[in-house]
Amino acid sequence: MDIDLNADLGEGYGPWRMGEDEALLELVSSANVACGFHAGDPVIMERTVRTARARGIDVGAHVGFPDRQGFGRRPMQMDTAELASFVVYQLGALAGIARAAGHRMTHMSFHGALGNMAAADASLAEPLVRAVADFDSTLIVSSSTSRAIEGAAARCGLRVATTFLADRAYDDQGLLVPRKLPDSVIKDEAAVLERVRRLLRDGTVTTYSGKSLAMNARSILLHGDTPGAVALARTIRNEVEAAGHRIVPISRQVHA
Known part of the structure; x- marks a missing residue:
């Protein structure tokens, strides 16, 4: 089976770096x-896209609320x-930065609270999914399990x-557990790896309540x-x- 290994990158601002892109x-x-x-x-976006292109890596837009101070993790009430x-x-x-760099945007995902x-x-x-389709109907929506997003995408x-999301807990409906709850973010590397192994072995994840979810x-x-x-990514890739x-x-998976 083909598996994509994906990361949220380009999350610094100006001279401030976040993560080891x-x-x-x-x-x-x-x-x-x-x-x-x-x-x-724009500078970080261009640098990330050019590096990705040089290494044959797909890029997608990580779309969030206009909330740098809250890192897009605070719900905002906005007109739809x-x-x-x-x-x-x-x-x-x-898409514009990718085009200028000789690369192509293949997918998009919604970030954080959005x-x-x-x-x-x-x-x-x-x-929101309709807006994506109107912009480019060839884009792939990368999303955690969601009947709402999956249904909208099918209609569009x-x-x-x-x-x-290997390091995030899921509820029984397959939605991500809010970060404010204990153990919603799984920090133990052994636990994360076991979740990956289980997904690869039988296509299931253990939910926050302890149930098995396909x-x-x-x-x-x-x-x-x-x-x-970085160390976790290397270990997961090896797994x-x-x-x-x-x-x-x-974008290059046969069953995509």
Whole structure:
């Protein structure tokens, strides 16, 4: 089976760096690049895209709320039509930088609080996914499990790549558990690796309540801002390959 190894990158701002992007770009097959709203700026975006292109790595727009100080992890109450415009703006920014760099934007994902809200609310997911389709109907939506986003994508004719967040807890519906809850972010490397092994072995994940949930994931996501992200990415890559799978970006997977 082909598995994409994906990371959220480009999340610094100006001279401030977050995460070890260069090292992660040696290990992943695709990158979600911050588009200047929750993090990132044009210079960082261009540097990330050019490095990804040189290494044959896919890039996608990581679209979030306009909230740098809160890193896009604080829910914001915004008019839906306005928010859809913000989505298109961020898609356009990365697509333009990728084009100028001789690369191509293959996918997009919703970041942080915006992603969690859209995943849980079909009335929000529908116009936001529609905005993505109106911008570029060939884009793949990279998303954690969400009936709202998956349904909207199906109606808009977009492909969805289900992404497994190895270091985040899931509820029984397959939605991410809020970060404010204890152990919502899994920091123990052994626990993260066991979750990856279980996903690769039988396609399931243990939920926050202890239940077994089926998950047909084609991508494994790493958070670039997590301490030890590079070592964890290397270990996960080794696990995937040791299990007989190939590291391949979603856009080049036969079953994508």
